[in-house]
Amino acid sequence: MEPRKVYLDNSATTKVAEEVLNAMIPYFSNDPGNPNSLHQWGRGARRAVDESRESVASLIGAGIHEIVFTGNGSAADNLAIKGSAWADKKNRKHIITSAVEHHAVIDTCKWLGKTGYDITYLPVDEFGMVHPETLKGAIRDDTLLASVMHANNEVGTVNPIEELGAICRERGVLFHTDAVQTAGHIPIDVSKLPVDMLTMSAHKMYGPKGTGALYVRKGIKLVPLVHGGGQEYGIRSGTEDTAGIAGFGAAARLAKRLFEEGEETRVSCLRDKLLDGIIEKIPNSFVTGHRTKRLPFHGSVCVRRIEGEGILLRMDYAGIGVSSGSACTSGSLEPSHVLLAMGLDHATAHGSVRLTLGRDTTEDDINYVLEKFPPIVEILRKMSPYKGG
Ligand SMILES: *Cc1c(COP(=O)(O)O)cnc(C)c1O
Numbered sequence: 001m002e003p004r005k006v007y008l009d010n011s012a013t014t015k016v017a018e019e020v021l022n023a024m025i026p027y028f029s030n031d032p033g034n035p036n037s038l039h040q041w042g043r044g045a046r047r048a049v050d051e052s053r054e055s056v057a058s059l060i061g062a063g064i065h066e067i068v069f070t071g072n073g074s075a076a077d078n079l080a081i082k083g084s085a086w087a088d089k090k091n092r093k094h095i096i097t098s099a100v101e102h103h104a105v106i107d108t109c110k111w112l113g114k115t116g117y118d119i120t121y122l123p124v125d126e127f128g129m130v131h132p133e134t135l136k137g138a139i140r141d142d143t144l145l146a147s148v149m150h151a152n153n154e155v156g157t158v159n160p161i162e163e164l165g166a167i168c169r170e171r172g173v174l175f176h177t178d179a180v181q182t183a184g185h186i187p188i189d190v191s192k193l194p195v196d197m198l199t200m201s202a203h204k205m206y207g208p209k210g211t212g213a214l215y216v217r218k219g220i221k222l223v224p225l226v227h228g229g230g231q232e233y234g235i236r237s238g239t240e241d242t243a244g245i246a247g248f249g250a251a252a253r254l255a256k257r258l259f260e261e262g263e264e265t266r267v268s269c270l271r272d273k274l275l276d277g278i279i280e281k282i283p284n285s286f287v288t289g290h291r292t293k294r295l296p297f298h299g300s301v302c303v304r305r306i307e308g309e310g311i312l313l314r315m316d317y318a319g320i321g322v323s324s325g326s327a328c329t330s331g332s333l334e335p336s337h338v339l340l341a342m343g344l345d346h347a348t349a350h351g352s353v354r355l356t357l358g359r360d361t362t363e364d365d366i367n368y369v370l371e372k373f374p375p376i377v378e379i380l381r382k383m384s385p386y387k388g389g
Pocket of ligand 1: 011012072073074075077102104149151152153178180181201202203204210211212
């Protein structure tokens, strides 16, 4: 029998959908044009880029001239933050962000902090949520930008960006949100939201890796990070990745269809079954992040007195792909800055496990995980130096 494989790491990346791949293939070799060339090959490529821009814009209620394609979500975050900081006509030097942002935002802010900018990192509550009052209290006369993520990648909590954006608008402060986890998964309509810039990444919504986009509200000026041929309205020079962009467009159209089919409800029911099952079957485990103001596909838990890495490796051996909170990207075992900001102590934060579902996750998959996960914890607890597990 084929060993069962259950991929539950969709917050890290998603599988490219079949229709996305099909939309991309021609632009790797059959249709070789540069979208900036005037001949028929170039015009064909330009058409593909334009169509995708329309699809991505339409997914979030933006105008086509408000979408700038970038190399990935990280590049879009960098462009939003550095680009608006450097473009500020009033030369304001204060930027607000939150303590739980993705590194693409937090490290960009930290770096600006070393070059003469003053950065405020807003605290979060025990669910990882940023409260409007804390933002209100942090705005100063020299605040130029606030960047607060739409939903957190580690614990799935969705922030009240409508209220956060409204506060910024009232005070003449730009508002950027990193929507990499939400775009294509929960409906977004920038024509109604007080958001000035919004980051998306194709590979978190069944598109290809290496293609992102920044929504830039009409009238907002950014200083480009890449100078050159003036592509993407002069904000992001370089020959467009036609295949990647065509894939992003197809992913945006797929996302619209998934909303219509009720995928959000289907996947959140499975997610709830998984989380309820885990806390019922595994003693001393609890859900991290908000239970309801949460990404529909996102589950995250902490298992006390266990290392998340140990769980990850044994789950991997059982054919289940999950991630642990203390992602040792730097080779260190520092627990996640998100869990610490939520008030968890180091030891508990080390036991975090993230299980993020996708559109091909089935009820059988969830049953399989609920069968395998508890005995793995039991074994690890028997081996653990901590007593009383
Ligand atoms: C994945 C992710 C990013 C980075 O996107 P890339 O396309 O991988 O660079 C940024 N922010 C959040 C919240 C993410 O989950």
